[in-house]
Amino acid sequence: MTAWRPLPLRTHLLSPGEEPAEVVRRYAVPVAEAGDVVCLAESALAVLQGRAVPSETVRPCLLARLLCRLPDPAGSLATPQAMHLAIAEVGTPRILAGVVAAGLGRLLGRRGDFYRVAGRSLAQIDDIAGTLPPYDRCVVLGPKEPEAVVTRIKAETGLGACVTDVNDLGRVDILAATPDVDREAVAGALRRNPHGNADERTPLVLLRREEPRPGGRGGGDGRLLTGEIALETPRHGRGQPVAVGGIRQQLPVPGVGEETHLHEDGRHGALPEEVEVRGDGFPVILGVKSHQLPLEEEGEAPSLRRCLPVEGLSPELAGIRESVGVDAQENVGVVGRLEPQAQVLAVVLGVGRVFVAGQHRMPATGADLAGQAPGQVQGQLLLHQSAPRHAAVEAAVAGVHRHHPPRQGTVRGHPEDLHHGARAGGRHQGRRRPRPDHRQRHGRDEGAQPASAASPPAPYPSLPHPPPHHARRPLPAVSLPPPRETMRWRGRVRRTAGFRGGRVRRGRRGGGN
Amino acid sequence: MSPRVTNAFARLLLEGAGAPRTEVVVQSTRPPNPAAAAEGRVVTVLLPGFTLNMPPDCLPVLDGLVQALEVTETGEGVLVRVLLDQEAPWEVARKEGWPAETILSFSHEPLRAVLAGHAVLVDPAHGGRDTGARGPVNLVEKDVVLDVARRLARHLESVGARPLLTRDADRALAAAERWAACSRREAACLVHLHTGHEPGYARGFRTLFSLRSAGSRELALALHRRLSARLPSPDRGCHPLPSRRRYPLPAALVEVVNLAHPLDEAQMRDTVFKERAARAIFAGIKDFLAASRQPSPGSGPSTASTRPPQPGGEERQP
Numbered sequence: 001m002t003a004w005r006p007l008p009l010r011t012h013l014l015s016p017g018e019e020p021a022e023v024v025r026r027y028a029v030p031v032a033e034a035g036d037v038v039c040l041a042e043s044a045l046a047v048l049q050g051r052a053v054p055s056e057t058v059r060p061c062l063l064a065r066l067l068c069r070l071p072d073p074a075g076s077l078a079t080p081q082a083m084h085l086a087i088a089e090v091g092t093p094r095i096l097a098g099v100v101a102a103g104l105g106r107l108l109g110r111r112g113d114f115y116r117v118a119g120r121s122l123a124q125i126d127d128i129a130g131t132l133p134p135y136d137r138c139v140v141l142g143p144k145e146p147e148a149v150v151t152r153i154k155a156e157t158g159l160g161a162c163v164t165d166v167n168d169l170g171r172v173d174i175l176a177a178t179p180d181v182d183r184e185a186v187a188g189a190l191r192r193n194p195h196g197n198a199d200e201r202t203p204l205v206l207l208r209r210e211e212p213r214p215g216g217r218g219g220g221d222g223r224l225l226t227g228e229i230a231l232e233t234p235r236h237g238r239g240q241p242v243a244v245g246g247i248r249q250q251l252p253v254p255g256v257g258e259e260t261h262l263h264e265d266g267r268h269g270a271l272p273e274e275v276e277v278r279g280d281g282f283p284v285i286l287g288v289k290s291h292q293l294p295l296e297e298e299g300e301a302p303s304l305r306r307c308l309p310v311e312g313l314s315p316e317l318a319g320i321r322e323s324v325g326v327d328a329q330e331n332v333g334v335v336g337r338l339e340p341q342a343q344v345l346a347v348v349l350g351v352g353r354v355f356v357a358g359q360h361r362m363p364a365t366g367a368d369l370a371g372q373a374p375g376q377v378q379g380q381l382l383l384h385q386s387a388p389r390h391a392a393v394e395a396a397v398a399g400v401h402r403h404h405p406p407r408q409g410t411v412r413g414h415p416e417d418l419h420h421g422a423r424a425g426g427r428h429q430g431r432r433r434p435r436p437d438h439r440q441r442h443g444r445d446e447g448a449q450p451a452s453a454a455s456p457p458a459p460y461p462s463l464p465h466p467p468p469h470h471a472r473r474p475l476p477a478v479s480l481p482p483p484r485e486t487m488r489w490r491g492r493v494r495r496t497a498g499f500r501g502g503r504v505r506r507g508r509r510g511g512g513n
Numbered sequence: 514m515s516p517r518v519t520n521a522f523a524r525l526l527l528e529g530a531g532a533p534r535t536e537v538v539v540q541s542t543r544p545p546n547p548a549a550a551a552e553g554r555v556v557t558v559l560l561p562g563f564t565l566n567m568p569p570d571c572l573p574v575l576d577g578l579v580q581a582l583e584v585t586e587t588g589e590g591v592l593v594r595v596l597l598d599q600e601a602p603w604e605v606a607r608k609e610g611w612p613a614e615t616i617l618s619f620s621h622e623p624l625r626a627v628l629a630g631h632a633v634l635v636d637p638a639h640g641g642r643d644t645g646a647r648g649p650v651n652l653v654e655k656d657v658v659l660d661v662a663r664r665l666a667r668h669l670e671s672v673g674a675r676p677l678l679t680r681d682a683d684r685a686l687a688a689a690e691r692w693a694a695c696s697r698r699e700a701a702c703l704v705h706l707h708t709g710h711e712p713g714y715a716r717g718f719r720t721l722f723s724l725r726s727a728g729s730r731e732l733a734l735a736l737h738r739r740l741s742a743r744l745p746s747p748d749r750g751c752h753p754l755p756s757r758r759r760y761p762l763p764a765a766l767v768e769v770v771n772l773a774h775p776l777d778e779a780q781m782r783d784t785v786f787k788e789r790a791a792r793a794i795f796a797g798i799k800d801f802l803a804a805s806r807q808p809s810p811g812s813g814p815s816t817a818s819t820r821p822p823q824p825g826g827e828e829r830q831p
């Protein structure tokens with residue numbers, strides 16, 4: 001699913017009689033590009049259509065005065081005026097049927113039956129004080145014929161258009177949209193309500209598709225990023241904190257078979273403090289940090305800053321809970337089937353590239369994990385994946401510290417398994433490195449161990465059956481204080497404008513540095 | 514396509530790194546190279562080469578530190594002026610992305626300098642079986658004023674003040690208990706929170722004070738001035754309240770709305786409105802304490818004929 005970025009557009013105070021297409025032309029067209037989608041808030045459209053009714057002009061009937069006590073006081077239709085207008089919109093029989101349905105639904109533990117029966121248009125009614133002044137004295141009904149409005153906007157401006165009803169609780173209703181609009185993607189982009197819920201006066205939001213940014217090689221400027229990662233899981237308790245340092249860029253989540261680059265952009269110290277879990281159809285966490293971390297200089301050992309709980313991980317995870325040392329110049333691959341709603345946590349620190357491959361297991365042709373350059377350990381990496389529909393954990397880590405060659409393949413079980421090397425399931429970058437001593441411990445690099453030729457890694461045991469569908473865990477939630485600086489990675493991984501060296505290659509062929 | 518400024522707003526951050534602070538955010542289609550300067554209580558940021566995609570505007574903020582945010586377009590670019598109540602530490606940051614953002618961050622240290630350590634008595638009226646006024650639909654006074662009181666307490670705590678609530682739950686207070694709670698001399702001031710309850714009367718807020726309590730008039734004026742500037746509802750004025758009680762500290766009574774009016778009752782369902790009311794009361798308390806500590810002008814909105822209050826119970830003739 002394509003990701004979209006929202007741009008709220010502040011307008012003048014809209015008034016009845018203005019043309020929606022003209023408002024879009026005035027505020028959205030100057031900043032829009034081909035392919036953008038303009039979203040118009042339904043309350044703004046209703047105001048333009050003259051459907052904001054001053055409450056003083058409404059004389060609520062007895063039925064309205066009785067029924068307005070039934071809804072949630074914080075919701076709409078909680079005033080006699082709004083309920084009276086709702087009765088006028090759909091008629092008394094339908095309202096009463098909705099009330100009966102709501103009562104029966106409550107007995108069954110369901111909500112929303114009132115609107116299902118009485119009509120979804122009633123859900124678009126904004127009660128008194130539900131919109132910005134001076135319309136806070138009005139009851140704002142739902143817009144009329146939003147389909148015709150979006151069609152006209154498209155015809156006059158060339159932009160894809162939709163009419164939306166969004167609230168701060170993450171509920172998004174798309175009332176109408178031109179055929180070229182991906183409703184699901186738009187709903188996801190608007191979930192955080194960029195329109196605002198107070199008097200922001202941003203009835204228009206322009207959505208722009210995120211595109212992978214072409215670029216050169218990553219990690220080639222010699223700067224090393226440092227930090228440490230640990231993972232805190234419900235299963236393993238709070239002994240495994242996760243912190244990531246040194247990731248400044250916002251990256252598009254790599255799709256299956258893709259790779260992307262992490263590239264330090266020259267601003268040491270500022271780290272993302274809030275990381276979302278979102279991807280193109282799957283969630284990925286990249287970079288989790290509690291606050292700014294001054295990056296160590298090359299050669300220093302990383303240090304743990306803070307623990308950040310990451311919730312919602314499947315207990316069936318196969319025990320990857322230790323961190324794996326990774327050179328900043330190295331590449332890391334995550335191998336596994338990344339299904340929608342799969343809980344994937346690929347926490348990456350300070351590496352040149354992150355590569356995500358989409359194999360369920362480690363086929364011979366799969367996971368072209370990048371090679372890695374031996375070097376000093378500047379950080380640690382923990383890969384953790386839970387695919388509810390598949391085996392518990394299939395994560396392969398490449399780029400273990402120091403002189404260890406990439407560890408590729410499927411790992412599970414005790415963290416010591418990580419040392420057992422990986423099944424060579426892909427193409428290295430072409431470098432020939434000494435085989436790892438698979439008994440060497442992971443973690444901080446407290447002393448480089450010379451690599452020694454080791455026997456080929458033992459085959460991995462088969463993975464257990466995945467948990468049933470109904471046992472899927474919710475997406476992990478990471479909630480951190482907002483950054484002091486700028487970047488806010490909420491729910492999605494975005495590429496910054498200053499990103500350099502990013503490159504996304506599709507396909508299953510990976511590479512090294 | 515020239516870069517354009519698409520949105521500007523202010524937000525109050527009470528928690529998190531660097532909090533409490535006020536951030537003024539200017540969103541644009543491209544990252545700017547802002548040139549910022551401060552002159553007294555005005556901070557100016559120029560975004561050279563930018564044009565406005567939004568109407569030029571002056572946005573009231575009125576959070577006790579930032580008065581307003583003005584966005585205009587000049588020949589050189591977009592000019593953003595932030596008017597402050599008093600000089601405050603600030604910094605500029607820019608965020609790349611789409612939208613790109615220019616963020617002016619204002620520390621609340623001046624507010625902390627005025628309020629830190631002060632105890633502020635907040636008395637949400639009624640409680641328990643005593644519901645107070647009832648709205649036409651279903652809101653009751655005891656609940657809405659407790660909500661506002663909690664929000665006010667949060668704002669006070671953010672700058673190091675000590676809010677003392679006479680009740681922090683839905684429980685009844687006997688008259689003697691409430692009076693004893695409201696007479697704590699260690700507090701700097703006392704704010705009673707009520708709502709109006711007169712059907713047929715005008716809607717809106719009003720402030721009352723006792724002429725027999727020193728400093729109460731000044732406190733009421735400071736609160737009323739802030740409420741008048743921030744709330745969209747009508748102003749029912751600031752009046753003396755006939756009372757035989759003499760508080761040992763400055764005390765004022767704030768009726769946030771007239772709950773008997775249907776529009777005001779609807780207003781009290783809006784969390785944004787309640788948050789603004791709480792912040793306006795907070796700013797009024799700050800103004801009062803700042804004026805009582807530093808009677809010289811220039812530290813904030815001037816309060817006409819302000820006499821330093823003398824908490825301690827000395828009777829002062831109005």
